[in-house]
Amino acid sequence: MKKIDAENLGYRELNNLLHECHCDATVTNCLGQRFIAAGKSSYNYVIEGISGNALGAYLNGSTIRVNGNAQDAVGDTMNAGKIFINGNVGDAVGYAMRGGEIYVKGSAGYRAGIHMKAYKEKKPIMVIGGSAGSFLGEYQAGGLVVVLGLDKSKKHIVGNFPCTGMHGGKMFLRTAPDSVDFTGRVNVNHASKEDLEEIKPYISTFCKEFDVDESEVLNAEFTVVTPDTKNPYKQMYVAN
Amino acid sequence: MGIEYIYPEFEVVRNSDRCIKCGVCQRQCANEVHKLDEDLNVMLSDEAKCVNCQRCVALCPTRALKIVKSDCRLRENANWSDSTIKEVYKQASSGGVLLSSMGNPNPLPVYWDKILINASQVTNPPIDPLREPMETAVFLGKKPEKIERDENGNIKCDLAPQINLPVPIMFSAMSYGSISYNAHESLARAARELGICYNTGEGGLHKDFYEYGPNTIVQVASGRFGVHENYLNAGAAIEIKMGQGAKPGIGGHLPGAKIVGDVSKTRMIPEGSDAISPAPHHDIYSIEDLRQLVFSLKEATNYKKPIIVKVAAVHNIAAIASGIARSGADIIAIDGFRGGTGAAPTRIRDNVGIPIELALASVDQRLRDEGIRNNVSLVVGGSIRCASDVVKAIALGADACYIATSALLALGCHLCRTCQTGKCNWGIATQRPELVKRLNPDIGYQRLVNLVTAWQHEIKELMGAMGINSIEALKGNRLMLRGVNMTEKELEIFNISHAGE
Structure with a gap:
């Protein structure tokens, strides 16, 4: 594994070094450099410090670990691979991701998991340990969004308007169904044991990665949200 | 259902002297306008389904078909045009948002048609593209x-x-x-x-x-x-x-x-x-x-x-x-x-x-x-x-x-x-x-x-x-353009002169 000191490097220089090394790499002293590992399909990366916007955009198979916080647009349009953030993330994490897994130890900003989709064997997974901001899972078309609410200092597990425009996939929130205001066009239910089986492997990965007690995480009430197909978002049109 | 308020927009005109009832029009029309009535041995048309795509016209082997705009119109009204009234009918019967295809068909100004191109005469000779190299890359x-x-x-x-x-x-x-x-x-x-x-x-x-x-x-x-x-x-x-x-x-x-x-x-x-x-x-x-x-x-x-x-x-x-x-x-x-x-x-x-x-x-x-x-x-x-x-x-x-x-x-x-x-x-x-x-x-x-x-x-x-023999020399060359039928403001935005100036 190659070590790259990012101090005093601009994002283009840093990404060039990552591009040219053709091997796994650890980036130290990262301080907001953008677009790290954008579109990468091979090799794995460890980032020490704070990664800048669009970390792992269009990611296609690599694994990225950030030991620190990450900024906006982590995993934008990601197709495959894994991203672990040992801290908090900014806005729009996992925008339009089609595959791969994103794990965030802390909390996420606004618009996490917007327009996530799934296709055949591709099913994007996002697990957020803390809370999520407003517009969580807006336009969600597929995949799984899980928010655990482990940060007890936060009053709400999610901000306003979660699941607006949801038309596919599932969302799990580690809270009671009546504690969150949802749009009228989704089904909100208490998650059954069978429901939880679906997310257990990902919770397990989360807990191992971030050294969290798995039984404590699972020993709580979960809410599962799915789109209400009987009441979809569609406009009534008449041919003119 | 109630009364159909909208009379079909087009008429299918079939010349029975020419029609050989081959059924091409019926097979070609995905909108199902044409149908052979086997008992009467006559081709019928449901004009309400016709969109005037001219497929049947183009493929009719005996040129027996034409599609024309129906002259059955509502009473003329400059404010309430035929299409405006029909749009109201469509929405009143369906509750739907009107959906259209292709570009805006309305008679709004087409400025290309108000802009004219210059040509060389006498002092700056034109170039014959068939005999001299011209660069369009x-x-x-x-x-x-x-x-x-x-x-x-x-x-x-x-x-x-x-x-x-x-x-x-x-x-x-x-x-x-x-x-x-x-x-x-x-x-x-x-x-x-x-x-x-x-x-x-x-x-x-x-x-x-x-x-x-x-x-x-x-x-x-x-x-x-x-x-x-x-x-x-x-x-x-x-x-x-x-x-x-x-x-x-x-x-x-x-x-x-x-x-x-x-x-x-x-x-x-x-x-x-x-x-x-x-x-x-x-x-x-x-x-x-x-x-x-x-x-x-x-x-x-x-x-x-x-x-x-x-x-x-x-x-x-x-x-x-x-x-x-x-x-x-x-x-x-x-x-x-x-x-x-x-x-x-x-x-x-x-x-x-x-x-x-x-x-x-x-x-x-x-x-x-x-x-x-x-x-x-x-x-x-x-x-x-x-x-x-x-x-x-x-x-x-x-x-x-x-x-x-x-x-x-x-x-x-x-x-x-x-x-x-x-x-x-x-x-x-x-x-x-x-x-x-x-x-x-x-x-x-x-x-x-x-x-x-x-x-x-x-x-x-x-x-x-x-x-001009290279397109690069034409780029942004507004001196080559003149406007007709334009207001001062329009000419100002185009930054071109009026024809005759």
């Missing part, structure tokens, strides 16, 4: 401000990636899904033969068409359908779609029923799932955010592809273009309000956006005034109908033009404006296999090649008449 992308040399006097060539076109015309974005496989194949093959580019739209790139990559522009829109690493690296350039001339400010919704088979595979979403393109990109709220998407695409493709940002022509387009020119984008594509679409709400299509001619004139001027014109190339579309429109656009400051409606016309489209039904009898705007196979890509691609080749000849002829 253009390069699209960011241009250096000045020539720089190293210590040995050699030119430092550190040029940003460019698209090289032998003629300043490209086929603009039409997704696989909105048009058929055979239509896409025709466009791709024609683009390769002509050395120009076609555009995937936001429907992804079918696996069969990766071989046309060097002549493909791949689009990234708000839904990010079909976008992945290989797709981004497949094309000659990447286009970020912010807006479309036919429907500025609104997104798209391809219903799940149309997401079947190869369309599902190419968009990379499950069959039957709705394909929703949100109105905004949810990660773009500022020029700085746009810059981030531009550079994330550049990073993912190692700075080898020019990035195009496509926007609709709207009121504040000059300021918007100025922002885009500072975002790191290499090319700005502007789509005028007469641009086509597979489906758009009628009210949006007919009332939102501005003419491309005015948008182009003000954008080119603004970028020059701010000294950033060389940051970007300008590509304009949204009704470029012919070679003289192209020449006028170049003279107003465009680097190249996007064409789509005229390309579809070349493939056989008859502009019946009912693409949204998916029952295109010409095999273009449909996914029904029995209709798609009516468009033969071997013929279709040749017709597209013919069209663009013919336009290239005409462009050369118009340039020759002006005494």
Whole structure:
């Protein structure tokens, strides 16, 4: 594994070094450099410090670990691979991701998991340990969004308007169904044991990665949200 | 149901002396207008279903058919036109939002037709393009401000990636899904033969068409359908779609029923799932955010592809273009309000956006005034109908033009404006296999090649008449243009003189 000191490097220089090394790499002293590992399909990366916007955009198979916080647009349009953030993330994490897994130890900003989709064997997974901001899972078309609410200092597990425009996939929130205001066009239910089986492997990965007690995480009430197909978002049109 | 308020718009006129009851019209009409009554041995028509696509007319072996506009009209009223009243009826009976296809058909000003081109006489002789070399090639992308040399006097060539076109015309974005496989194949093959580019739209790139990559522009829109690493690296350039001339400010919704088979595979979403393109990109709220998407695409493709940002022509387009020119984008594509679409709400299509001619004139001027014109190339579309429109656009400051409606016309489209039904009898705007196979890509691609080749000849002829032998010398050369029937304000925006001045 190659070590790259990012101090005093601009994002283009840093990404060039990552591009040219053709091997796994650890980036130290990262301080907001953008677009790290954008579109990468091979090799794995460890980032020490704070990664800048669009970390792992269009990611296609690599694994990225950030030991620190990450900024906006982590995993934008990601197709495959894994991203672990040992801290908090900014806005729009996992925008339009089609595959791969994103794990965030802390909390996420606004618009996490917007327009996530799934296709055949591709099913994007996002697990957020803390809370999520407003517009969580807006336009969600597929995949799984899980928010655990482990940060007890936060009053709400999610901000306003979660699941607006949801038309596919599932969302799990580690809270009671009546504690969150949802749009009228989704089904909100208490998650059954069978429901939880679906997310257990990902919770397990989360807990191992971030050294969290798995039984404590699972020993709580979960809410599962799915789109209400009987009441979809569609406009009534008449041919003119 | 109550009374049908709307009398059919068209009449099917069948010459019974000529009709041999062969049934071709019945087999050809996906709208099921024609039907043979076997008991009476007579061909009948249900005119209410007719969209006037002229398929039956073209294929009737005895020329027994014509479709005419019905002269059964409501009482004339300059305020309440026939179509306005019928739109009210349609909405009152359905409760639906009016949905239309193709470009704005209303009689709003077409400025191309109010602009005239100069020609040389006496002092500055015209050039005969048949006997003298004429250059119509253009390069699209960011241009250096000045020539720089190293210590040995050699030119430092550190040029940003460019698209090289032998003629300043490209086929603009039409997704696989909105048009058929055979239509896409025709466009791709024609683009390769002509050395120009076609555009995937936001429907992804079918696996069969990766071989046309060097002549493909791949689009990234708000839904990010079909976008992945290989797709981004497949094309000659990447286009970020912010807006479309036919429907500025609104997104798209391809219903799940149309997401079947190869369309599902190419968009990379499950069959039957709705394909929703949100109105905004949810990660773009500022020029700085746009810059981030531009550079994330550049990073993912190692700075080898020019990035195009496509926007609709709207009121504040000059300021918007100025922002885009500072975002790191290499090319700005502007789509005028007469641009086509597979489906758009009628009210949006007919009332939102501005003419491309005015948008182009003000954008080119603004970028020059701010000294950033060389940051970007300008590509304009949204009704470029012919070679003289192209020449006028170049003279107003465009680097190249996007064409789509005229390309579809070349493939056989008859502009019946009912693409949204998916029952295109010409095999273009449909996914029904029995209709798609009516468009033969071997013929279709040749017709597209013919069209663009013919336009290239005409462009050369118009340039020759002006005494210009390189299209670069025409670019932004507004002295070559004069206005007719324009107000002072219009002339001021175009920055051209009135004819006679």
